[in-house]
Amino acid sequence: MTLEWIPRAPKNEKRSHQFGDEKFLGTKPPCTMYEKRPVLDPDGKEVEGLYVAWITLNNPDQYNSYTGDMVKGTAVAFDKAVNDDSIVAVVFTGAGDKAFCTGGNVAEYTKYYAHRPQACHHYLSPYWHLFESVWNSPKPFIRRVNGISIGGGEEIGGVCDLTIASDLATFGQVGPQHGSVAMGGAAQFKPIEMTIQDAMWNCVSCEQWSAYKMYRKNYVHQVVPVLKKDGKFLRNPLVFTDKYVEDGELVYGEFKTGKEAQKAQELVDTLPRDLSLLDKACMDMVWKFANLFPGCVGLTIGMIRSVKKLAYDRTRTELPWWFAANAGPFGEYDMGMGSFFTRKITGKDNIDILKYRRMVAEGHPVDQELFEAVMPKPKK
8 A cells, every 4th residue: 555645745845944034145245155165075076966055254354353244144144054955064264364253343343332232132142043053053064264263253153063274373362351251152162172271361361372272272173274385385484383392391383483483474474375275174074074974963963062052051141131231331341342443543452451450449430530541542
């Protein structure tokens, strides 16, 4: 007896489960771009019917800092990729060869979100959604770090499962230096992927670490060279990569200093950049996933992600309220973002933090008088 008597939808019927608005995707900066690229085998041959979702933060003139609409666009793009069965994996990257992402758009933060606490609370809704798209996805997310990854750039990309970086990339947080906190993922993810000691210093000190140092600290899966000299790829000359220990200290991945650094910078400034090895490393990783059972991959990465998700969920309820409160008039957010955004007017990119600390220690309220006293002044 056949089973034709059971009502079924037509064999080839496909329904879309995406619910994001694609008006937030585009090609003209600032925007988030979405592209389906064919999966390539190790010889560079296209694989029929299988694709990579290539999602790009496209704002290169501002080092790919994300506007509110770009956050929405990223959430839409992630959701679009997750619900397309022809997509094997997602590659998340930035436009150009200078920056992956430097975080939230300071101009937007200063002009609009300062003094608007409710707007800050709303701002995080699409941010949470893009994270949820990853948590609920059976597809691997690969972060292609093509340059600087700082602040919120570290966080919006930190949700990805694996990271492949250009060896000119640098990583770090800048929140405590500019009136913010690495609350959007870095303070939650880094204690899991690094040691707590390393995560503490990386998130608080505002130091920038090289891709090789992050590789040494277990935060990056792979690092590839992008500079070319005489037709051959050259490892980043600004960083120690040919030795691990010197005089009892770990030096692999540390930046060179003094005349050695100056000479290396001069070389970097004259050499062309070629991101082809970075692209190939990402596609080789996708090829590996393409040849594995998708359901088994999905469950495996889901279980591993759950550790990061648990760390994130422990703090996410309170964070929008902190962000809203911190955006109130004349607070640290207002001081930090405002001084950084007006640095071309004042010649300084930060307040007089020591004076701020002294005034608070003396009992001065955090008000407009304190704000005016510590903020840099316009150049005459």
